[in-house]
Amino acid sequence: MDGKLVADMFPNWYLAMQQNRVVIDKPTFTSFDPWSSREYRARKDTIPVRDQSSSASTERSASRSPGARGPSRRPESRSPKRRGPRNHAPVRTSASDSNRNPPFKRPWNNQPNVNSSHYGTEFYLGVIPNVVTPNITIDIASEAQGTVQLHVPFLNLNRSERLNKGLTSLTIDHSLVKKGTFTQQRGIWIKTSTLVAVYVTSYVNHSPDTYMALPTISLGKTYMTGSFQPVDSSEKSEIMITSTFANTTIDVSSNGLVHLAEFDVTQIVDSSDLTGTIISATMPVTVISGTSCANIPPNIADCDFIVEQMFPVNAWTNIYIVPPIPPRTGYFARIQAMDEVQVFITNSSQQLYRHMLQKTFEQFQFGSEPTVIYSNGTLNFSVIQYGVGPGFDPQEGGPFMTVILGLKNYISSYIFVISPSYSNFENYLTVIIKASNKTGILLDGQPLPYMYNYTVSKPLDEYVVFVSHISTGFHNLTHIDKLVNFGALLYGFNSGSGYGYPAGMKYPGSDVAPSKTRNVINVTR
Template identity: 30%
Template sequence: MHFNIPHGGGKTVKIDPKIQKYGTFVGSRGIRITSNNDISVIFTNTYDTDNTIDSCNIILVANIARNYTISSYSSIYGSVLLVAGVTNDTNVTIFNGTDVLYSAIINLFDVLQYRSCVTSCDVTGIRVIADKPVSVSSGSTYAALLTNSGARGDYIVSEMHPLKTWSRTYIVSPVLPKTAFVSRILVENSFSSVTVSNISESYRLTPSSSSQYFETEALVLTSDHPFSLTQYGVSYDSDDNSGNPFMTVVPGVDQYINNYIFTVPHGYYGNLKQYVSLIVPKMYKDSLVLDGMSLHVYNQTNRAKILDDPAPFDTYTILTFRVNEGYHHFYHSSEKVTFGVFVYGHGYFLSYGFFAGYDLNGDCRIQTSTSTTTSISTSTMTSSTTSSTSLLQPRGQMCYNCEEFSHVDLCDTVKQCSKQEVCFTERYEDSGQTKFKTGCPLQNVRISLLHRVKL
């Protein structure tokens, strides 16, 4: 299938539902999307009989990797993970601790689907390890969270973030007008401790490999070690507000970006109301540009609900607006300022939620000062005791960064280059074998590197 999309436009491609299948299997059911310009892609699954829906953002192939730990949720139908192959002859193994649950070789366009069990099982904490980069998603067919009856469930799904992209700092926005949500933490090391803060209190905990927490306020989580955070909506009858479960893997604060072009999905059922929450430094919020309008003008017709974040990110605020489905363009007028964009919707018995974009190669070394001021930098670690927030440093190109590999498609590591660096690919011969090297040297070094290419 080939089509053109004009600037500011979009295209909905409907997939035959027969492609879906229950159980554990390997089959050729993958879909590949390529473009000659940058695009954003979201996936939405709906089922009209029970008004179920969820949407998730699709991660670029450049950001996928070989090592994942799964976050999901149990349901009356069990929970499922799905591995998609992007190269041929990819060895995939699924572990529970040190026990091998399943292994297979998959090719381009193949998917490996693993179902935990028939009922009430959860694949959370299971590891997926491959010898080549793969895409991994997880979810449940009909999950119910904080419900008084199992009848208030919904379909949930999210694409997993690779282990190497886990962050140390997260801000979680409430999903207004609902009064509750659930956060699930995954840690790689059992000795890792996480500080959880809301407006009311702050507490330090040492979670197990998978722990979940019920919250009603904006939430900040920090740790000395990288960890993963997944946010879930709760069932309709938990607070008698419209909406049901959804799941989304939350990006770290260091993974926010400056410019978002995204689509709010079509609301198929249940009188769906759409929202967007912006997580932005307070002192720079007035320079946001939302669909071509300043924040002041945009707020005149789309009144924002404003929430403050707890320390150590009390220099941030959360602005929540009602939005329409379709194309949106949000950015900050200063290229140095980054912010988060969380898109979600509630219907009578359904919800969805996902982040509009993020840079999974953000600086996970981000540190906060011990004073009431937070100072953040994506290129160098800084701290501050002044009454201001430092701007994020301008970034250069995002480049592949691998050495001595046999094919350009096998590189699964990318690097944030500086403004003075450029992307390069070097091809050379070593003991009769063709090898490749990628990276981002300084521009004045690039010429000499290219001169060493042996074809």
């Protein structure tokens, strides 16, 4: 029976089947995303309708004619009928549609859905100020050819380009970046025809960094930010929040309520460290955080830009392995908690215990060894790692900031990009995996050699960390056993500069990775 007829005749059953879908093995992603389809979103007033307004104060018209599609998302040249995979017929727009119940809803309920990861087809991005005017590059990793649409309202930019198999790089004019605290329509929107991974680089000589972007489907409503103390009052700790829906209200613990339209960003800067700022939103948002110029640690002069896209609170876990960053001989880590939680910290040289209070963070310094950070309860927390400045040890390098993956964030296959901007850097790949599985890692189809090898301390002594040199460009990192999950982080150094970011992630409980095969089963939960 046609899937559209099933949805019309048995809406409750069809919605339940969609919610109970479990993806196993390594699924293939298709270009059809029912949760991001504007036709589905516009079918009921209970679903927020995208707004093309250029101002955060503009309200969507309260009246709509029966069967209207709502405002167009953005100029498009395609046919009104949207073709998808089998069993997904184009949505009819008739007067009877407004009475169809229940409507399809995007699963934004603060619960991780089974397909939440860093792979996606729609991304809302932002760029915070670097110490000086940066070169901005969006690098896209894809296993298939297709198309990519780039929309930046502030720059009056709306174009479609070919999506390459491998690496596709897009450049953004630096005039999009603005210093200070403001709310304006400076968001970036990307839509692709196939599942991709996206990485955003702000590059300045001696002050670059990159963040891994999360797709719209993996965004959340609650965040805690990470940054660092700026070098002086002329530099800033920075937060940028990008709205993905019209009529979104955000509550920032340091700045109060802000109302946003789609593509609006609100940027908050301060000469003090904004780490630990709580952000709550009525709809999913993108949160970028960092510092325009930081010395890490503060007594070592370097002035390096750091940035990361924050994971939503519901992507946090309770067990982490923080890897060293050779050839550097030390690093800093911050632990953030939304709830009161007991945290244990252990490595080969020390064992610590911390009773973390609600909505706080603590900073620790570690040496050249992996560190295990965990809690015995069910409460989750976040860990952020900071690379150190060039005077910390005799090795080259500079500060960076990266979100650390918890064990439940690991996946079994990564496609990723190291920006060509880092061609003059020493670039490294860190893999965290059980020792019994380490020989099965393949990089671009070949066994992965490693330069540094570390054993993790108890209670996770079955894990190892190894670090390898890696080139810039597109890469595919897999394991010969498709059921083996492992963590992957990227970082690099040159004289006085550093960068670092995760290669990928998933939500706890999700099982998703790109592949050429797809197996779908329905289960009763």
